Amino acid sequence: MLLMPFRRVYLVIVSLIFICNTSIAQNSIHLLPKSSSIRVFGTSNVYDWELYVELQKKTPNYKIPNNSIKDLKNILFKIDGHKLKSKENAMEKMAHKKLNLSSFPHISFLLKEITIKNYKTTSFNALAIGTFLVSGQQKDVILPINGNFIGNKKMNLTGHIDLKLSDFKIDLPSAFFGLVSADDEIKILYSLDFASKKKLTEDMLSFNLTP
Numbered sequence: 001m002l003l004m005p006f007r008r009v010y011l012v013i014v015s016l017i018f019i020c021n022t023s024i025a026q027n028s029i030h031l032l033p034k035s036s037s038i039r040v041f042g043t044s045n046v047y048d049w050e051l052y053v054e055l056q057k058k059t060p061n062y063k064i065p066n067n068s069i070k071d072l073k074n075i076l077f078k079i080d081g082h083k084l085k086s087k088e089n090a091m092e093k094m095a096h097k098k099l100n101l102s103s104f105p106h107i108s109f110l111l112k113e114i115t116i117k118n119y120k121t122t123s124f125n126a127l128a129i130g131t132f133l134v135s136g137q138q139k140d141v142i143l144p145i146n147g148n149f150i151g152n153k154k155m156n157l158t159g160h161i162d163l164k165l166s167d168f169k170i171d172l173p174s175a176f177f178g179l180v181s182a183d184d185e186i187k188i189l190y191s192l193d194f195a196s197k198k199k200l201t202e203d204m205l206s207f208n209l210t211p
Contacts, residue, residue, distance in 0.1 A: 027067045029155065031059040032193040039189045040084070042165075044182045049091055054083040061197075069114055069126070069204050078108040098170050104136045114145075119205040122149040137168040153196040160189045 033055035040051040056079075065071035081101040086092035113129045128143040144159045164184045165172060172182050
């Protein structure tokens with residue numbers, strides 16, 4: 001009579017070990033803030049302006065299901081809007097005010113899907129389909145990505161996207177009673193370095209290729 005309970009306990013233990021080992025084997029990446037950057041560029045009728053993101057020191061781990069980039073879905077990248085900085089104090093304050101950070105303190109990008117367009121042994125081009133959430137307004141976008149594997153466990157992603165402040169119903173910044181007014185168009189440039197838990201290989205890309 002004692003044999004059956006023992007077998008059940010044994011099977012439970014084996015199942016837990018298998019689940020734990022599967023979890024441990026799963027790959028993940030995390031952002032390296034010191035070598036990463038996100039910059040926002042814009043123009044006005046008088047001068048060009050620039051904002052940059054002061055990236056947080058501690059960053060979350062993003063799991064890579066099945067060690068396949070195509071399975072990266074529903075991942076939320078979020079920054080504190082107050083970390084959007086400028087070398088000019090007046091520009092920084094104006095940006096924070098126009099973004100209505102008191103009501104919407106975070107700026108986020110929800111990654112819905114990644115499509116690999118082409119790849120080589122250590123580099124690839126991809127499209128990230130997702131949604132920006134800024135000042136309480138959503139904007140669906142297709143974000144181009146240029147990716148490079150750096151060594152065995154690092155990856156760099158670069159690219160840019162053109163947007164409009166009006167996409168998020170943001171009033172155009174102005175100064176000196178309207179004598180200086182910003183244009184609607186902005187450009188976001190990014191260069192993001194990630195460290196991987198496991199070795200990065202071409203297999204992560206080859207299963208994702210879209211004809």
